[in-house]
Amino acid sequence: MNIFQAVFYSFSTPIFYKLMLMSATPLIFAALGGVFSEVTGVTNIALEGIMKIGAFTAVVFTFYTGNPWLGLLGAIIAGVMLAWLHAYVSIRWSADQIVSATALILIASGLSAFLMEPIFGHSGQTDFVAKIPKVKLAFMKDVPFFGQIFDEMSIFVYLAFIAVALSWFLIYKTPLGLRMRAVGENPKSADTLGVNVFKIRYFGVLMSGVLAAFAGAYLSIGELGQFQENMPSGKGFIALAAMILGNWNPVGAMWAALLFGASDALNIQLQSILDIPPEMKALLNLLPFVITIIVVSGFVGKTRPPAADGVPYEKE
C-alpha cells in the first residue's frame, strides 16, 4: 500500500476517529485552560507543566486511596496550586509571565520525577493504578461505524465537549464572561467601571489550572493507568497552538484540537499500516509537530490575542 492509499484507508476506518477523539481530548482541556487564562490577559505557557503534575498527582492519589475519582480530585488540587503560583507572581508582582511559566514547567517535571522513587520505589514510571471506568453505550453497539467509535470511550472525551460548551457559554453569554473579556482587552477601563481586575485574572488562571489538570488526569488515570516521566510530551504546547489557531475562542480551540488529534491519529494509523522499515515509521512521529508548525504559521496572521494578553496590570 503506498502512502496515499494508506492515508485514505485510515480515513475510512472507525478506529481513526476513535484515536482522533482520544488524542484531541487532552488538547481540548488544556487549550480551554489556555483560553480561560489568556482571555483575562494572563499568558500561561505552563499548561505542559500543569498537565504533568496533574497526571502524576492523579496516579499518586489513586495509588493511596484506590479510587480514581479521588485521583482526579488530587490532580485538580495540584493543578490549581501550580496555577496559583503563576497567578500570584504574574498578577500580584508583575512577573514576566513566560519566565514564570517556564519555571513552573521545570518545577512540575522535577517534582514528579523526584517523588516517584520515594513513593513507588522506582523511577521512570509509576505502578499501574485503577483507571476511571470507560463509558459503554449499549445502544451504540449495533450502529455501524459509529458503534465502533463510541462503544467504549473514556468519560473524559464526553466531558471535554461538555467543557467546550460550558466555557463558550460562560465566556460569551454571562456577566462574568463579559468581565473576563473586558479585563483581557482593557484592564484599565474595566477597573474604572468597578471590575476587580486582579480577582478576574485569578479566576482565569486558576481555571486554567483546573482544565489542564483534567488534561493530565486523562492521560494517566483516564487512558494508561500509570504516569510516565515524559508524559504530556509537548501536548501542552500543542494545546497552546490550538488555542491560538482557535482565536482564543473555546469552540475554535476545539476544532483546532480535533485537527491536531487527527494528525496524531494518522501518525498512529500509518505506523501500523505502512510497510516500511522501523526507523522510517519512527520518523512519522514528527507528523503532529510539523502539522502544528504549518498550521500556526499559516493561520496565525488571521487571529488576534486579547489586547492586554501577557501585560501585567498595575494600579496607579
Place this chain on the structure above:
Amino acid sequence: MNILVPVTSVIIALFIAGIVILLIGKNPLSAYWVMLQGAFGSKAALAANISKMMSLVLTGLAVGFGFRAGIFNIGAEGQLMMGAIFSTIVGLNLGGVSPVFAIPITMLAGILGGAFWASIAGYLKATTGAHEVITTIMLNWIAVYLTNYFVAGPLAVGQGVPKSPEIAQSAQLPPLMTVQATTLPSGIIVSIVAAILVYILLEKTTTGYELKAVGFNPYAAEAGAISLSKNIVLTMAISGALAGLAGSMEVMAIHHRIFGDFSGGKGFDGISIALIGQNNPIGIIFAAFLISSLRTGSNAMQFAKVPDDIVTIIQGIIIFLVAADRIVRTFILKFSSPKGGESK
C-alpha cells in the same frame, strides 16, 4: 542589587529544595555535602564539572542572546541536536583531511546546523508572526525524532544503543588534559571565547546595538528605521548558531559521535542559565558553572538515595524567583535595612 537577586534566589531555592529532601526522609545537609563533593571533591569531579559546563555556557549564551533582542528561544535543545547531527555527518567524512581544516569545517557544520534550525522559527516569526515559543518547541520535538531516525537509520552502527560511528580522528578536538578517566575538553576554551565574542557583539557593535534596541522596544526601534524582521531572523540565526556550536562541541570534544537522547536537557538548562546570568555573557559563564556544578554534584547524590531530579526543582525555583524578582528585592530590602523595605 543586580547580582544580589540571582544569588539570593539560589540560596532560597536551595533552602526550599532542602525542605523537599527532608520530606522524603533524607538529611538535606548531608545530601548537599555529597553534592558538593561530587562537583568539587576531586580532580576528576572538577574535570567532569567543567566538561559539562562547556556546552552549558553555549546554550546559555544562545538563549541569553535571544532574550537581549526580545526573542524567547526555547529551541536551544533542538538546535544543539541539529548542530550535533551536522557536525557528525561532516566529521565522519574528513578522514584524510588535516586537522587544521577538519576541525574548523566540522565546527562550522554544527554552527550552520543550529543556525539553520533556529532560522526556521525566526523566518516564520518574521513573516507570519508565528510565536517562537511554539515553533521552537515543535522544532525541538522534530529534532529529537530526526536524531532518533539518523542514529537508527542512515548513520546507525553497531549493536545496543542506537548510535553513529565515531567521527574522523582529524575532526576530534584534542583534550586539554586527562584526569583519571575524565578528560578536560579543550572545547571549554571555545565556549569562553564565544562568550567574549558575544559580549563584544552586543556591547561594542552597531548590530548589537540594533538587536538590543529591538529587544528593548520593538516599536521605537522600527520607528528608528531598524528592520524588525531582519533582526528577528538574524537574532534567531546567531542564537541557534551558538546552540549548534554546543552540539558540535559535544560531538568533537566529548562523545565523538551522536546517539539517541543526545542532549540530555542541555538546551533547556540554557534557559535557566541565561536567566540566572541575567543575559550577560560574563554572568552566563558563572551561571553555567553553577548549573554544571549542581548537575555534576547531583549525580553523586543518587548514591545517597536522593533522586537527582532535585536539581530540576532547584533550577525551577531559581527561575521562578528570578521572574518574581520584585519579591526577592523586597525580601533583600527587609533583611538589609533595619526599618524594613518598600516593594519598589
